[in-house]
Amino acid sequence: MKRNLLIALWFTLVTTVMFGVVYPLAITGLAQVLFPSQANGQLIKKNGKIVGSRIIGQSFTEPGYFHSRPSSAGTGYDPTSSSGSNLGPTNKLLIERVRSDVQKLQAENPNVPIPVDLVTASGSGLDPDISPAAAEFQIPRVAHSRGMKEDEVRIVVRKHTKDRDLEFLGEPRVHVLELNLELDTLHPL
Amino acid sequence: MTANGWFQIGLYLFVIALVTKPMGAFMTRVFNRDKTFLDPILRPIEQLVYRLTGVDERREMRWTEYAIAMLLFSGVSMALLYIIERTQRWLPFNPQKFANVEPALAFGTAASFTTNTNWQAYSGESTMSYLTQMAGLAYHNFASAAVGIVLAIVVIRGIARKETDKLGNFWVDTTRCLLWVLLPVCVLGSLVLVSQGVVQNLKPYTTVELIQPYAAQVAGADGKSSAQTVTQQVIAQGPVASQEVIKEFGTNGGGFFNANSAHPFENPTPFSNFFEMVLIFAIPSGLTYTLGRMTGSQRHGWAVWAAMAFLFLAGVTTAYWAEAKGNPLLAGTDQHAGASQSGGNMEGKEVRLGIANSALFTTVTTDASCGAVNSMHDSYTPLGGMVPLVNIMLGEVVFGGVGAGLYGIFVFVVLAVFIAGLMVGRTPEYLGKKIESYDVKMAMLAVLILTFTILTFSAISVVKPYGTSSISNPGPHGLSQILYAYVSSTGNNGSAFGGLIPNTMWYNTTTAVAQLLGRFFMIIPVLAIAGSLAKKKTVPKSAGTFPVTGGLFAGLLVSTIVIVGALTFFPALSLGPILEHLLMNAGKAF
8 A cells, every 4th residue: 555655656746747748848849840830720921910820710790701600709709718609409599599690691692591500600619611501602792792793702712612621521611711811812892 | 411421420430440450459469568569669668667666567466456556546646636737827838827726626627637537617728727738637638548448458357367366567557558558649649630730839829910800799807798899819729739639549538628629729620530539439449359359259359349339320320310400490591411511400510520520529429438529519409419418328338438438348248148147047157257246246336326426416406506507508408418417427428518507616526526436436346346257267168158259249238238228317318308309399499
């Protein structure tokens, strides 16, 4: 008992140093050398300022931008409090929230059913993507606000649509922040 | 449901089948102390550890000493985690200047990570310093995983050895597990994850200037909310990849961030998602092969694997079907799967992962006692959300946690051969060992403690205000939330119906107690059986021996698991998810 207690004390200390300090620091060093962009969050710079991360979503509310999904992270897309809504399927708060979003969207693009991802909150609250259907749904509004032809916008959307990984893993998706940044460059508001 | 979705699920099971043999054979060599190709690098480190800690590597222990060593290690390392949490403000690697963690939360978290549960009542990105994450939480991912694995090995030795009371040395097994089994995969795996976009740095959080500022209601210091324009986004950073990999590989599941594997910095691409799922099942699946190899009955190992694979497929089919069908209460939305969207119930799910990969991950993480989530279980449809609940209720024996899955299914194997023995009227035998009254009593003790803990705490919580006040989804879903909390804690899973507010005195304390009971009152009876089996003589096979290989045995094992689980929990399930499903289809909301 006493012998094992002594071992337990030393063993905890030694392995904590090995696996809790040396290992993560070594991985940090390797990652910074091998994959510097990925290891630091794939930050996007514009005019010398950091305008976002390639894989973290942002809130867009102006009609000229493609909108991201609803978010429950803080006040919306707050990476210091990532979270889903955690609303259950029969919770009135969820059903009311979706109904109100559906009404707004129906007004801007009537007679088209609303792709479900556009009115549901993601698990992280930071989803950088929308489905191609949700992008297609927004093309008329964005084109109108920017004075562009729908087909012109559609070409930019295609460019930022990513197919499944290796053609079969995951789902096709459209990257909202990069799409909006490119629209700003091509045809500023 | 789509053909592509089924293809991804099928491919996943195929890859798991492929890694089973190499993983299992490698672990056999490591724990038999045979030579491996990693010895030139790792053997000197191993000997250094023994020299520093005073371990005599030739000495073997009886099951009681093994258990004491395991408890001492768990106790000491839990205390160290508590101390780190309570002093993080004064320690290095805290660029965000987070305060010391509150005592109740620090205790709950320490219990949670020591027991391989990783139930999280906190948001990592706003509570824990980088040092707490690395040396506290990620370290316990290694330690608790190693403890689980070596216990499974002891159980296997108990079956394989005869007429001895020596079962191995806890410190040697743990060291070898850490160095040979866990470390190499984690070094390579974390780099694979970084290549996909999982961050790995020690920098302060990054401030972003938004290209389109927006108006939002912001809560001020006085608690009142006011309309403000948000112009910046603060992106949380950290040494994530090195923790992410062991979080999956050690079936721990404690996320660096609150959103866990739904967070793009923990799980950026469908490829990283697939890789993480393979990591979760790799060791548990491999251990079935180790079981076969060490006990000299490879076909028994595969029979156990087949029973697990069957239950896995049943779970993932139900979850995928329910989630793809969607939520009928969301009027005006298009939930059909098509070429341009995955459709279904997307609340709480990420677009890049879609329905198939969310349902698959959820099944995998709760079959194993992992508890990482890539989508929010609380927002699943009632039947979709019942799948993770049932998976954990069955004891997480469908591949299961690292080690915990194998010693968990061992309990059911003992019960299955006992029942078979009763049916034919012979003393039950298991791989040449007579299963006697003591062994069956210990197996039943393990089963009953889990059930008792879950149902007692849930029952108190649904009638007392300090229990019900944490419910966030009213109606039958509220019962599911409470039930899930105790099922997940006792089963050492750690996933949650996350709407439940867990950071209260009642939940912090009782979930911690449930985790400790669920972990150690499972382990100790199982070790006792292992000790008892090791002492026994081997009886030669006869015509009356019940075969533990082949379809009949696998079928009996599945039935035992399902019947024990169903009889125990069906009443609670029918008042929670099943009732909610019926009401949802009748158009009722709460």
